[in-house]
Amino acid sequence: MNQNNDTNIKCPNSEHANNVKIVCFNESCKADRLQCIECIQNGIHITHLQHQQDLLFLFEHISDIEKQCEDLIIDLNKQMDMAYEQFYLLIGGIRSKYQKSKQQFLNLDSKQMNYFFAESIKFKSFEQTNFILIQQSIKDFQDSIVKLLSDLKLSELNYNQISNQDIDKSEELYKKGYKLYWDDDNYKEAIKIFDQSLIFNPKNCNSLYCKADSLRMLGQYNEAIVWADKALKVDSKDCDSLYCKAASLKMLGQYNEAIIWADEALKVDPKHCSSLFTKSDSLRLLKMFKQSMEVIEQSLKINPNHFDSLWAKGKCLQDQNQYQEALIYYKKALMINPNHEWTRDRKDECLKAINQK
Known part of the structure; x- marks a missing residue:
């Protein structure tokens, strides 16, 4: 509390020259709650003196309310996340049954x-x-x-605009979270930092997208879609958020929906290899092999070393029993990432199938 001893706040009454000394915590009070010596002498709050406190208590109160408010927001977000999850389960169920x-x-x-x-x-x-x-x-x-x-x-509020200071603080936290997300693959800790960033600027699209993609990388696909949607409300043309939503939908088995959102990403950036890969792999999972191959060729033409596109082409060929050709692309993928267990397993499957012929 001592850190606020030297804080000076001008009295709300423009006719008073003194600084605020006392604050009123009475919930029903209609008068100015910040009082200087002259206000106190005028006896404005005399009917509820028991609710008057030293100025230092104001800062404790502000800190407490800030925490309580954030706890409420977190609880509300959890409720919305649960609602979104149930909604997407419903959408997936309807699609699975009827489409x-x-x-x-x-x-x-x-x-x-x-x-x-x-x-x-x-x-x-x-x-x-x-x-x-x-x-x-x-x-x-x-x-x-x-x-x-x-x-x-x-x-009626005139203080609810995000200040430049808050925007700068949000960006500073985003950069800290991005390092955890991109450089360290520490998605859980990154999410905590992105949440802090979003307290200062709820419309920080970078933090919204990176939180969404961190959730995707943790396998929390429904939650990832919720946060990708929040990013898209800020910027409907954010290619990364569109891709994140498409990739999450694919992992949930909603392949047609994934293709729709991958196409939206490709409208923004036709050379976005990750979106091309997601579209191609969704087409493969729908057993639309010809279309899948056409899309994955586009991606590899843009970037011949795109890891996901290489193994995706291998899997598309493998699904069509073209094991020799599939091996070529699995080997190329493993040259880029030798430790990718899934690709190594698919390569072994192809070798086994060839040997059995």
Whole structure:
């Protein structure tokens, strides 16, 4: 507390020349809460003297409220993350049950075909009933948020703009987190730093994207999509965030959706190899091998040493029983990253298949 002994705050009453000495903590008080000696002499807060405190308590209060506010924000974010996770599970479930390409349908056995066809006939009924239910739930939620925003009375505040100092601090923390994320592969610690960065500037797109991609690298794909979406609200053309969302959707088995978002990234940067790889691998997983090969060739034409594209081409060839050709690309990939266990295993599978012929 002693660190604030020399703090000088001018009295809110412009007619008073003295600095603030006492603060009022009475919740119902309508008068200025910051008081100088002259205010005290005028007896403005005489009815609730028990709620008057020394100026030093103001800074303790500000620190406590800052922590409580951040705890509330963290809890609210957790609730939204859970809601987003359930939402994407719902989307994935609907897609898994009702959306299949002709090739996917033909890959089913006859019982599965019959079940899928029978359920697809009921789709319209499912859509009509559940869309209305979800639409009303979302509207109720939006109405609640509108009311809460109104209760906050943000339009009456004149201190709610992000200062240049906060922006600079946010950027400083982002750079610290980026080193942990990019140089050290320490994603959990990086996320903690990105969260600190976002306290100072919630619209720091770099911190939002890097948090999203750190979550993706930790295998938390639904959460990664939530934060990629937050980054895209700040900058809808951020290529890295678009790619992160596409890659996460692919890992969740939502291949058609992944292709859509990879294409969005490629509209921004047609030479973005990671997005080309994600699109190609999603096409492969849909057993659309010809299209997959065409896309991965684009990536390797841009960067012949793009690691993910090399093993992805190998896997596409392997899935088509072209084991000799697949080996070529697995070997190229392993020259870049000799310790990539997944690629080594696929290479061994190809060698075993060749030897069995």
